[in-house]
Amino acid sequence: MSSLVGKLEKDVEVKASASKFHELLKHKPHHISEVSSDKIQGCELHEGEWGAVGSVLYWKYFHDGKPRVAKELVEAIDDENNSITFKILEGDLMEHYKSFRVTLKCNPKDSQGSVIHWTMEYEKLHDEIVDPHTLIEFVNDLSKDLEKHLIEA
Structure with a gap:
């Protein structure tokens, strides 16, 4: 049974x-669609307020060649460590997973820039479901789009 529980991690270096x-991810996720429109089509606030724990966000995104949606709860925010944890409540991912959590932690680098550490923790509904490797690549590419926007801003 334990093979249904998984965890993927990825570090993305950004300038x-x-x-x-x-x-950006805490207070302005609704701006991401302007920066990375091929991946993110929109982010709406369903409950709460931008940047607050307990808020519910509704994402429209394009992944694995298809338009998809995700409703997620902002489960934790740690400003001191620049981390945010999202718990997926509804959407396409929940067709394959019993639970799905995404955490990103933005770690400053000595010289300049930072390393964005993405963690995806999940429990699959059954063992036929593949690990979400394409989704970890998706957040890698998304991080690069956000990097371009932030260093040009």
């Missing part, structure tokens, strides 16, 4: 500061 990256 943008950790705090700017964190602020």
